Amino acid sequence: MxxxxxxxxxxxxxxxxxxxxxxxxxxxxxxxxxxxxxxxxxxxxxxxxxxxxxxxxxxxxxxxxxxxxxxxxxxxxxxxxxxxxxxxxxxxxxxxxxxxxxxxxxxxxxxxxxxxxxxxxxxxxxxxxxxxxxxxxxxxxxxxxxxxxxxxxxxxxxxxxxxxxxxxxxxxxxxxxxxxxxxxxxxxxxxxxxxxxxxxxxxxxxxxxxxxATMARSARHAAQAQTLLTELADEDLKRVGSPPAIALLQGLSPARQANVLRHWLRLAHGCQPSELQLQELLRQVAACTTRGHRIHLKVGRGQVLREGGVLGWYN
Missing domain, CATH: 3.40.50.620 (HUPs)
Structure with missing residues (x-):
């Protein structure tokens, strides 16, 4: 045997x-x-x-x-x-x-x-x-x-x-x-x-x-769902641009904004924001309705800033 x-x-x-x-x-x-x-x-x-x-x-x-x-x-x-x-x-x-x-x-x-x-x-x-x-x-x-x-x-x-x-x-x-x-x-x-x-x-x-066996099945389900979120983030990043345009980000639902921002930060800058950092970034993006509104937020080991109509990144 x-x-x-x-x-x-x-x-x-x-x-x-x-x-x-x-x-x-x-x-x-x-x-x-x-x-x-x-x-x-x-x-x-x-x-x-x-x-x-x-x-x-x-x-x-x-x-x-x-x-x-x-x-x-x-x-x-x-x-x-x-x-x-x-x-x-x-x-x-x-x-x-x-x-x-x-x-x-x-x-x-x-x-x-x-x-x-x-x-x-x-x-x-x-x-x-x-x-x-x-x-x-x-x-x-x-x-x-x-x-x-x-x-x-x-x-x-x-x-x-x-x-x-x-x-x-x-x-x-x-x-x-x-x-x-x-x-x-x-x-x-x-x-x-x-x-x-x-x-x-x-x-x-x-x-x-x-x-x-049951946890391995749950992990496979999570991986499949993450694949779908990544595909959606790819499409949304094409729409809002890299670096992302603030006005175009605001046209997405908060969940899609969070998804595409995570994707942008990971792909373009190798950064993984904490939940608190991401929620604060979403709050600031939502509040950015005037030319004078500033965005300056520590995310991971860098900084996300407003640069005209887009989000910028600096180490």
Whole structure:
């Protein structure tokens, strides 16, 4: 009888050569080993040392030893993933990792023609992401959680294990006689994600045993709804212009104004306004009925100002 991991992994059909993000933990170890066995000579690994804890050197050494044994070429990069005061440590680390992906895809992996990058997040990670988004009052982008596949810098990124619980990955790895390294920070209950993992998920499993499947379905619904909102925002941005014309913005409903302003700020300036900032911007746009009315509002790490009949942006 086949293991659930083998059944789920059989559906993974990436364009080769393949890059795998490898932390040395159980999840990425299972993914890398399975890929190396299925596509020998076509798999490359990337390990990112975040520089956040002394154990990081042990992770790097473990990854190097595993890749040598599995005959997988390994690229290692060290980054400074410390977060600024008030910023999310998890988001800072994520941004640092994707910056490394961009560099490696343009350098080492470009030389071997990597076409797909595989990440090892699983169903429990997806549930944690949804609950974390709910705890922060997130909108549809947060509730849509982690996509199974997307494009970045012309390369396909995939998460082939999103349908599997984490224990299934660890069980499969034990059956192979393989070991992995445990990140001690995963036990630190100062982090909200760890409190969700260790305190909330066991209770959720007891009350709602099917929570992984049902939450994944909700995330897919949220992602679909967000796609529609993005399409509408694209159409509205063509109508109001970039930078947006204030008079044309005022012709939209408040909900569409909010949607297109979020879209403009994200696309043109890489900015995500808070709910309070967006509501104040909408209030000021609505009040802007005379030539002398000023708009000057901090949004994210920049400023939105009125420039004649349009909204301007300055860092």
């Amino acid at each position: 086949s293991h659930p991991f083998d059944t789920a992994f059989a559906a993974f059909a990436p364009a080769l050569p393949l890059g795998v993000a490898f932390s040395g933990g159980a999840d990425s170890s299972a993914l890398l080993l399975a890929c190396a066995r299925r596509w020998p000579g076509q798999v490359h690994a990337l390990h990112v040392h975040h520089g956040l804890q002394a154990a990081g050197d042990d992770f790097a050494a473990h990854c190097e030893a595993m890749c040598e044994r599995w005959q997988v070429p390994l690229v290692q990069r060290r980054v400074d993933a410390r977060h600024a005061p008030g910023d999310s440590p998890e988001e800072a680390a994520r941004q640092a990792r994707y910056h490394v992906f961009d560099q490696v895809l343009l350098q080492e992996w470009a030389a071997v023609g990597i076409r797909t990058v595989a990440l090892a997040q699983h169903a429990d990670d997806q549930v944690e992401t949804i609950l974390l988004a709910l705890s922060r009052g997130a909108g549809l982008p947060g509730l849509a959680a982690m996509p199974a596949r997307w494009q970045r810098a012309g390369v396909a990124f995939e998460r082939p294990l999103l349908g599997l619980p984490g224990e299934a990955l660890r069980d499969w790895l034990r059956a192979q006689g393989e070991t992995w390294i445990e990140d001690p920070s995963n036990q630190d209950l100062r982090y909200t994600r760890n409190r969700i993992r260790h305190q909330l998920l066991p209770a959720l499993q007891s009350v709602f045993p099917q929570h992984r």
